Amino acid sequence: MAVLFRTLRRERQTLSGWLPNVSAPTTAVGLAVCSVVVGLALWQVLAGWAMRSPLFPTPAETVHAFVRHAASGKLLGDVNASMARLLIGWSVGGLWGIALGLAMGAFRPVRYYFEPAIQFLRFIPGIAWITPFTVWWGVGELSKVMLILYTSTFIVMLNTMMGVFALPPARIRAARCFEAGPFDIFFHVTLPSTVPFIVTGLRISMGNSFMILVAAEMLASDRGLGFLIFNSRSYLATDLIFVGIITLGALGLASDFVFHSLAARLLRRYRYR
């Protein structure tokens, strides 16, 4: 506590800390790496010495389990199952979301018509829909894909709408000066202006889809990472649970990174960064 107060007092112009060059990028990376290493070591110590119970796997055991599971090909099977559902639902849902969002953003009557329904539906947790979906479409792929499709559509639609509303009116007025018709305005002004919002919506919905997918797989599936995580509990295979969790985090991180980098490079002109 005293350290914190000293920190605050020593501060000059901005809220900087007590290590003088902490803002340098190399120091930041160094600290991050240290933090991870220390964290892993702590984990090993806690799990290996302090607790030593099957309920708390050590990093070493987790790595072992990972290698085992990966070598047997089952991990790949789980990953494939999860990613396939995710990608199909996310991409189709995203397309729907773009179309709906543009329609609602550009045509005020459409928006007014759907607005009360949307303002209510957005508060229903997506995962709650897995129950009726499994009743209607069984425990197979369709119910999960539909769930991800639904949640993706929603998020992308909201973001796209936001993008249409954020359009500077001067852009449209300039086009009207040049006697552009309404369809010209839509394709040459509205659509390109909305691109960064659409991409942001797709990115957010991808992260969200991972979360919903895990829950759905726990509830109604016999394959996939969520299934791996939940099912391993019955065998007290906590190392496998951790494998599932970490693979999930890594997959999410990788997908987000790939998507964001690709989009930033290809769509730099449209002001997506």
Next chain:
Amino acid sequence: MVWDGSIVFDKVSYRFEKDSPWIIKDLDLAIAEGGFFVLIGPSGCGKTTALNLLAGFDKPTQGHIHVRGESVVRPGIDRVVVFQGEDSLYPWLSAQDNIGFGLRFVRLPADERRARVRDCIEMVGLAGHEHKYPDQLSGGMKQRVQLARALACQSPILLMDEPFGAVDAQTRSILQDQLARICQESRRTIFFITHDITEAVLLADSVGVMRAGPASGLKAVIPISIPRPRHRWTREFGQMYDQLHELLAEEALKALVNVR
């Protein structure tokens, strides 16, 4: 109302909705063809509203606006607008493509379009920067792109809404001189809005001073007969400046006091 001008405002009044206060009331104005008209007034007096009505973005609640004898109904390429700030440039197009954008929707053969774009780039002094994107351009360069875009359309009337307002003082005087030179070389009617009196005296053939809002109209129209090219702060320049400043200061004080 006299009808021989290129632009005529005939008892134009405007307000947003039925019960909201009038923004401009009974505005009468005639601008001769080829004239450089500057509209000057305190903030909130409705200058931009007058320009929007002339451009065709809004319709007057009462009265008519005629351009070359025809009523103004919708925006058109004969009355292109140069906006304040960078909002109206398209960030996904290069400077060159932005300038050519205005010609996209009018039937023009491609090589003529390219030739016009090239000429305009030269005219505003953007040669060498035409492949840059708006986020790589400075404020002054962005305004030059807008100006080039408007010039490329070869519209007989140019509407400019405080185009140099968001630009720093040095760039502003450079752009003003450039605009004065371009206008000398071509016979266009220009409707220019500003609240900078120096700019008005430098560029205008006649200056309209608006009263403070709401329900404002024209207080006076002062012709500026200093021969061109004009230099800032000669004696005649100073005299015109003082005359306009006196008229404007009254209205500016009223605008400060007015609580809307």
Next chain:
Amino acid sequence: MRGLATMAVEAATGEGQGAAARALRRVLSVRWVLYVAGPITMLGAWQYASDAFATKQLFPGPSETFRAFARLVASKQLALDTLASLRRIGLGFAIGSISGFLVGLTAGYVPLVRHLLYPYIHFLRFISAIAWLSMALLWFGTGETGKVALITYTTTFVVMVNVMAGVASIPVNRLRSARCFGATEWQIFAQVVLPSTLGYFFDGARLAMANSFATVVTAEMLAAQSGLGYLILVSRQWLAVDEIFVGIIVLGILGWLTDRVLVSLTDNRFRRHRLRS
């Protein structure tokens, strides 16, 4: 003569001034007509679709859902389950917001802490609370603790990230001017930093609330004997889709209510503190 399509589009987008466009716009601009027509027509379509469906039980319409709602209210089942869920959320949310706020402030203030936490935040960002459910069940059992722990985890995370962002976006000149006036560090903290970050805190709280609902519902579906998630699960086992719908709708209402409460807290008391809408 411009086409009908052009006029319709102009009317819809509010631009354009032809007579037909204006007339169309006047009719459609009665916003409230559309606001009301939307839900009514949708409910009607729902009823129609459900009537047309072969097995009524699998796709009930609004009337069947309402009857199920009345049944559940009368049997006190709905109230009990709702309270169970709310209790878990309430506790977890309260603990999580406070801890998230504290950690977020610290991390925002002290770059050292921020850099140390960075790798964990950016990795855990992609691991939802539900992914930890298995471990939570093993460590805490199937009682209340595990679920509250999960909700605390997700709330802390979301609030912390938002508060960190809030501290980082305090305009430097605000701090500088406070220093010009001779404020002490404590005064700066209490009178500049805290008010500036309150808006971000509440934004984080709203997001966290939505997450908490999702988490609790899933946890209840997988490992609970009470709560709205449990209700939905049981209804699925009996194929009582009408009760499932009741559960879903109640969830929606609760989510909307809690969000309204959080928004009103900020709008009324802290409106000037919030720079973001």
